[in-house]
Amino acid sequence: MRTALGIDIGGTDIKLGIVDEAGKILESGTIPTRAAEGPRAAALRIDEWYRRSSGADPGVSAAGADCAGLIDGSRGWLYVSPNLPGWGGIDLASLLREALRLPVTLDNDVNCAAWGEYLHGAGRGTEHFICITLGTGIGGGVVIGGRLYRGWQGLAGEVGHQVVTEAGPMCTCGTVGCLEAAANAASIVRRARDLIADGGASVLPATGPLTAREVFEAATRGDRVALEALAMTGRALGRGLANLVHLFNPEVIAVGGGVAGAGELILAPAREAMREMLMDEVLAEVRIVPAALGNSASLVGASMMAFATAER
Amino acid sequence: MRTALGIDIGGTDIKLGIVDEAGKILESGTIPTRAAEGPRAAALRIDEWYRRSSGADPGVSAAGADCAGLIDGSRGWLYVSPNLPGWGGIDLASLLREALRLPVTLDNDVNCAAWGEYLHGAGRGTEHFICITLGTGIGGGVVIGGRLYRGWQGLAGEVGHQVVTEAGPMCTCGTVGCLEAAANAASIVRRARDLIADGGASVLPATGPLTAREVFEAATRGDRVALEALAMTGRALGRGLANLVHLFNPEVIAVGGGVAGAGELILAPAREAMREMLMDEVLAEVRIVPAALGNSASLVGASMMAFATAER
Numbered sequence: 126m127r128t129a130l131g132i133d134i135g136g137t138d139i140k141l142g143i144v145d146e147a148g149k150i151l152e153s154g155t156i157p158t159r160a161a162e163g164p165r166a167a168a169l170r171i172d173e174w175y176r177r178s179s180g181a182d183p184g185v186s187a188a189g190a191d192c193a194g195l196i197d198g199s200r201g202w203l204y205v206s207p208n209l210p211g212w213g214g215i216d217l218a219s220l221l222r223e224a225l226r227l228p229v230t231l232d233n234d235v236n237c238a239a240w241g242e243y244l245h246g247a248g249r250g251t252e253h254f255i256c257i258t259l260g261t262g263i264g265g266g267v268v269i270g271g272r273l274y275r276g277w278q279g280l281a282g283e284v285g286h287q288v289v290t291e292a293g294p295m296c297t298c299g300t301v302g303c304l305e306a307a308a309n310a311a312s313i314v315r316r317a318r319d320l321i322a323d324g325g326a327s328v329l330p331a332t333g334p335l336t337a338r339e340v341f342e343a344a345t346r347g348d349r350v351a352l353e354a355l356a357m358t359g360r361a362l363g364r365g366l367a368n369l370v371h372l373f374n375p376e377v378i379a380v381g382g383g384v385a386g387a388g389e390l391i392l393a394p395a396r397e398a399m400r401e402m403l404m405d406e407v408l409a410e411v412r413i414v415p416a417a418l419g420n421s422a423s424l425v426g427a428s429m430m431a432f433a434t435a436e437r
Numbered sequence: 438m439r440t441a442l443g444i445d446i447g448g449t450d451i452k453l454g455i456v457d458e459a460g461k462i463l464e465s466g467t468i469p470t471r472a473a474e475g476p477r478a479a480a481l482r483i484d485e486w487y488r489r490s491s492g493a494d495p496g497v498s499a500a501g502a503d504c505a506g507l508i509d510g511s512r513g514w515l516y517v518s519p520n521l522p523g524w525g526g527i528d529l530a531s532l533l534r535e536a537l538r539l540p541v542t543l544d545n546d547v548n549c550a551a552w553g554e555y556l557h558g559a560g561r562g563t564e565h566f567i568c569i570t571l572g573t574g575i576g577g578g579v580v581i582g583g584r585l586y587r588g589w590q591g592l593a594g595e596v597g598h599q600v601v602t603e604a605g606p607m608c609t610c611g612t613v614g615c616l617e618a619a620a621n622a623a624s625i626v627r628r629a630r631d632l633i634a635d636g637g638a639s640v641l642p643a644t645g646p647l648t649a650r651e652v653f654e655a656a657t658r659g660d661r662v663a664l665e666a667l668a669m670t671g672r673a674l675g676r677g678l679a680n681l682v683h684l685f686n687p688e689v690i691a692v693g694g695g696v697a698g699a700g701e702l703i704l705a706p707a708r709e710a711m712r713e714m715l716m717d718e719v720l721a722e723v724r725i726v727p728a729a730l731g732n733s734a735s736l737v738g739a740s741m742m743a744f745a746t747a748e749r
Contacts, residue, residue: 281685282686283684287680287683287684290602291602302602369684372593374587374594404507404611407590408592
């Protein structure tokens with residue numbers, strides 16, 4: 126079976142893997158990104174890992190890279206990445222190609238996660254599939270008729286920046302009302318704080334540091350404030366899901382990313398809010414499910430994109 | 438050149454036309470719908486018009502029908518139509534096929550309008566195109582990679598029922614915050630009334646009947662309240678446009694329907710509001726343009742769909 130090199134470039138670390146065509150990660154590693162040293166230095170360090178790993182054997186036919194940001198996947202162009210300051214406006218795929226001497230694809234991390242989930246995870250067997258990642262930000266990838274949908278400039282699927290309200294805090298993009306601001310990890314902490322300030326009894330601290338994970342852990346132990354904070358974020362997410370269903374009419378929407386770790390405590394209220402908003406019962410047949418591949422969805426998806434390119 | 442019979446079924450009238458492959462309407466007519474008599478009676482009256490018209494010549498290779506409502510265009514199934522009470526849950530395409538003894542396609546009126554505009558109107562030459570109709574309701578059709586996108590159950594493109602706010606009046610679908618309630622014809626009248634109630638000086642009446650067209654006419658004569666009401670509805674529309682751009686990344690969005698007759702008085706503030714919300718300048722390269730085919734977009738598009746079926 127052929128193998129590909131997967132390259133998942135984050136702001137802090139680069140996850141690397143040798144992945145076979147069945148989506149199995151045969152070998153994996155992590156190296157620091159050191160974004161300030163620039164993309165060329167990172168490419169050389171990726172090549173170093175690749176040469177040391179068993180992936181240097183001739184079975185590796187191509188490499189697939191991904192990172193967060195605005196990327197035109199059809200030509201491997203990185204417009205801008207929030208986690209990689211100074212890397213914007215470059216042909217990152219070509220840069221990696223030169224270092225690795227392999228065909229290289231580049232796409233948005235969320236598009237790659239969606240592609241991985243579509244082929245080997247929660248989207249298997251569907252034709253109209255959307256994968257959302259919920260974390261610090263909210264991203265999405267859309268598969269239409271068995272193909273990743275990129276749009277005119279390769280920038281489709283920015284599900285986190287659809288506006289769903291005129292209230293709420295300003296999003297990192299500068300707009301008030303984005304789904305991202307209404308349903309990301311920070312929204313859970315914000316809601317828990319607000320409920321405590323309003324007199325809600327909770328094991329959570331009223332001041333000082335607090336993470337979404339801590340809220341989730343309190344919720345699993347039955348803390349009412351924590352449960353309500355998760356449910357409120359779930360309902361906000363449901364507004365975004367209803368919009369996606371009205372616009373794309375997908376068969377399955379998978380929800381992954383850090384916040385999705387809260388599982389049904391988020392997804393159940395999200396489904397309920399979504400169903401209340403859908404204009405017809407037929408549309409409510411969409412299935413909202415947890416993503417299946419966890420943290421490795423992007424790495425697997427990027428690798429699968431590499432195979433497709435190697436075939437050309 | 439081949440010709441098709443176009444059938445645009447409204448709540449009051451059925452518009453009929455013999456349309457050639459270039460999108461030219463060679464002959465047209467209108468008959469009453471009489472929805473209460475049921476779809477079979479209407480089909481027989483459509484056939485009667487067709488037999489009388491020159492379209493009964495052998496050049497007519499197929500018929501294409503459309504109406505408002507939830508329709509699975511891939512199989513010609515009408516789930517439910519707001520304007521045709523009692524016609525829901527039927528295989529309307531087959532019913533018309535039996536009466537006309539021609540191959541018949543059926544799709545949503547807005548999908549047909551989008552398809553007509555894509556082939557012969559504002560979407561010509563694009564690959565990623567969305568057509569919105571603004572009127573009593575708000576609908577949309579999405580063309581992706583040169584094909585009409587219908588989604589899993591044929592119900593994609595319900596752009597009017599995306600939620601863009603938590604404020605505002607309830608939509609006809611029962612949800613608060615839909616784009617339709619925020620930017621339809623009634624929203625213009627409502628805003629003009631509110632501005633007058635707040636002390637705005639206007640030639641418009643503070644009470645009694647008022648239509649969106651009257652507001653538009655006052656605006657063209659420089660009435661400040663009317664201009665501001667149109668601009669407010671334009672800005673609400675802009676929120677929906679920004680969502681469509683973030684999700685679909687289209688090259689062109691065409692805006693048609695009755696309200697679109699207000700032209701730049703709506704579209705200019707819509708573009709401005711949209712641009713303020715887009716997360717990147719690259720996305721703002723999308724063009725927001727008036728639709729080109731006017732009232733006949735659905736009839737032309739439905740006819741073009743008929744040709745595609747006749748080819749199979």
